[in-house]
Amino acid sequence: MAISQDAHTVKQFDIQLANLRNLVLEMGGLAEDQIKRAIAALDEEDMAAAREVIARDRLINGLQLKADEDCVSIIALRQPVGGDLRLIISLANTVADLERIGDGAKKIARMTIQIYDGVSSPPSAKLLRDVTPMAELATDMLHDSLDALARLDVEKALTIIHSDDELDQEFQSALRRLITYMMEDSRTIGHAINVVFIVKALERIGDHCKNIAEHIVYLVEGKNIQRRRNIDMNMDGSAQAALAE
Amino acid sequence: MSTTAIETKVALDQVLNSGVEARKLSSVEVTDYDNRQTVGKITVDHPKMVCRGVNVYYGEKHAIKNVGLDIGANEVIAFIGPSGCGKSTFIRCLNRMNDTIPICRITGQIKLDQDDIYDKSIDVVQLRARVGMVFQKPNPFPKSIYENVAYGPRIHGMVNTKAELDDLVRDSLERAGLIKEVEKRMNEPGTSLSGGQQQRLCIARAIAVNPEVILMDEPCSALDPIATAKIEELIDELRENYTIVIVTHSMQQAARVSQRTAYFHLGDLIEVGDTDQIFTNPKHKLTEDYITGRFG
Numbered sequence: 001m002a003i004s005q006d007a008h009t010v011k012q013f014d015i016q017l018a019n020l021r022n023l024v025l026e027m028g029g030l031a032e033d034q035i036k037r038a039i040a041a042l043d044e045e046d047m048a049a050a051r052e053v054i055a056r057d058r059l060i061n062g063l064q065l066k067a068d069e070d071c072v073s074i075i076a077l078r079q080p081v082g083g084d085l086r087l088i089i090s091l092a093n094t095v096a097d098l099e100r101i102g103d104g105a106k107k108i109a110r111m112t113i114q115i116y117d118g119v120s121s122p123p124s125a126k127l128l129r130d131v132t133p134m135a136e137l138a139t140d141m142l143h144d145s146l147d148a149l150a151r152l153d154v155e156k157a158l159t160i161i162h163s164d165d166e167l168d169q170e171f172q173s174a175l176r177r178l179i180t181y182m183m184e185d186s187r188t189i190g191h192a193i194n195v196v197f198i199v200k201a202l203e204r205i206g207d208h209c210k211n212i213a214e215h216i217v218y219l220v221e222g223k224n225i226q227r228r229r230n231i232d233m234n235m236d237g238s239a240q241a242a243l244a245e
Numbered sequence: 246m247s248t249t250a251i252e253t254k255v256a257l258d259q260v261l262n263s264g265v266e267a268r269k270l271s272s273v274e275v276t277d278y279d280n281r282q283t284v285g286k287i288t289v290d291h292p293k294m295v296c297r298g299v300n301v302y303y304g305e306k307h308a309i310k311n312v313g314l315d316i317g318a319n320e321v322i323a324f325i326g327p328s329g330c331g332k333s334t335f336i337r338c339l340n341r342m343n344d345t346i347p348i349c350r351i352t353g354q355i356k357l358d359q360d361d362i363y364d365k366s367i368d369v370v371q372l373r374a375r376v377g378m379v380f381q382k383p384n385p386f387p388k389s390i391y392e393n394v395a396y397g398p399r400i401h402g403m404v405n406t407k408a409e410l411d412d413l414v415r416d417s418l419e420r421a422g423l424i425k426e427v428e429k430r431m432n433e434p435g436t437s438l439s440g441g442q443q444q445r446l447c448i449a450r451a452i453a454v455n456p457e458v459i460l461m462d463e464p465c466s467a468l469d470p471i472a473t474a475k476i477e478e479l480i481d482e483l484r485e486n487y488t489i490v491i492v493t494h495s496m497q498q499a500a501r502v503s504q505r506t507a508y509f510h511l512g513d514l515i516e517v518g519d520t521d522q523i524f525t526n527p528k529h530k531l532t533e534d535y536i537t538g539r540f541g
Contacts, residue, residue: 004530004533004534004537004539006534006539006541007539008537008538008539009538009539009540009541010538013538079497080537081496081500081524081525081536081537082524082525082526082527082532082533082536082537083533083537084537085524085525086525086526222525222526
């Protein structure tokens with residue numbers, strides 16, 4: 001069944017769960033902000049802003065620590081079951097994904113600093129052309145997954161899982177283009193590799209958003225769709241054959 | 246009634262009329278008894294007891310409403326629910342303990358293997374030897390530890406010699422995990438033991454008559470956590486040889502000891518399922534609200 005919205009008889013339990021949920025959403029908001037700041041710093045070639053993104057990652061890590069402690073404390077003191085247990089497990093997993101998303105933003109900021117190090121000449125605009133659309137897609141995915149988490153919206157969560165396929169395709173196209181540039185002109189290799197790291201970071205951010213969407217489905221429906229898909233993969237002879245090659 | 250519900254009812258009638266074992270109904274996921282649904286599968290592949298359409302009335306009060314449930318062989322099934330939900334009433338139907346209450350009336354069918362336990366031909370004393378019971382408060386007889394365990398086998402004529410009786414008493418105490426603590430004090434009164442030991446003595450007394458099913462009505466509610474852990478460990482060991490039905494107010498205990506859990510509410514069997522499923526993903530809102538502590 002869907003998760004119960006009724007209040008617990010023990011009010012303090014409700015307060016703890018609400019606090020944890022707010023903490024996770026706050027962490028999500030911070031992660032979203034970090035990606036936007038990192039991309040803006042890249043666009044504007046703003047080194048100070050990039051350094052600030054790197055420094056601010058500690059805020060996300062701090063919230064992760066707090067959320068993890070709260071999860072452990074609720075499990076120890078309340079022994080949650082049913083929907084409450086699924087909520088705690090889903091939020092704990094979401095926290096881990098948000099922390100990695102924060103790392104992704106930090107990675108983009110690091111690459112920005114390397115690209116505009118003042119030593120080599122700045123990269124041509126075409127090297128960076130895939131970054132903005134991919135970043136938009138990734139931030140939208142994160143925004144939607146936090147929205148779906150706040151509203152326990154399974155429909156929305158499922159659309160995020162599909163968006164991730166789109167982002168993966170974008171990443172593959174970007175990679176192909178970057179390889180082409182590198183083959184055409186070996187002087188672009190230095191910058192192109194940094195850009196590869198950036199688009200890879202965005203692709204990974206999409207993966208984490210997909211994970212969050214899967215946690216939401218588990219939370220609401222009690223179904224682990226991630227595991228099911230992996231099993232389907234294993235069952236599928238062609239997939240196995242492809243892996244064997 | 247929906248088509249599925251009608252099919253279910255027809256199938257159930259066939260089972261009840263022909264004496265075919267309920268395992269043929271294993272595809273039924275939701276059972277509609279006169280429009281009141283029990284969520285989950287009430288049947289199991291190898292039932293020890295089969296209850297169908299069970300109603301219990303205390304005078305005018307309808308205490309158990311049309312409950313159908315299988316109790317699987319060698320499983321531990323936990324009955325949970327708020328006070329007054331009928332779980333104790335229902336467990337007491339399983340060895341006819343309610344017969345002692347004059348205003349109590351029971352309809353429906355309860356089978357132990359193939360025997361209808363409410364059939365006129367059934368000897369209640371023999372039935373209670375097959376379906377033993379352990380109560381909330383340890384209630385040893387005011388006799389020695391030895392006599393507490395020896396009493397049942399003796400009155401049921403299960404042994405011929407003193408040596409056989411000695412063996413049986415020892416064996417029962419050993420199975421109840423009590424032998425080491427009492428072997429040197431067999432002649433001391435049963436009431437001289439601690440609460441947890443007394444409860445294990447009662448379990449030894451119940452298994453001495455070699456029952457097939459053991460009913461436990463809140464067996465740990467008067468015990469401390471250490472004694473509770475010992476009883477729970479014992480329940481897990483006893484499952485190899487016996488079928489165990491346990492009523493408990495501790496949901497954690499139900500989660501720890503049972504393989505299936507049944508949730509009762511105001512005389513209705515609301516939901517039954519694998520314990521794992523009931524405690525991670527219950528299907529009925531009443532079950533979810535109860536196990537997560539939303540008591541309205």
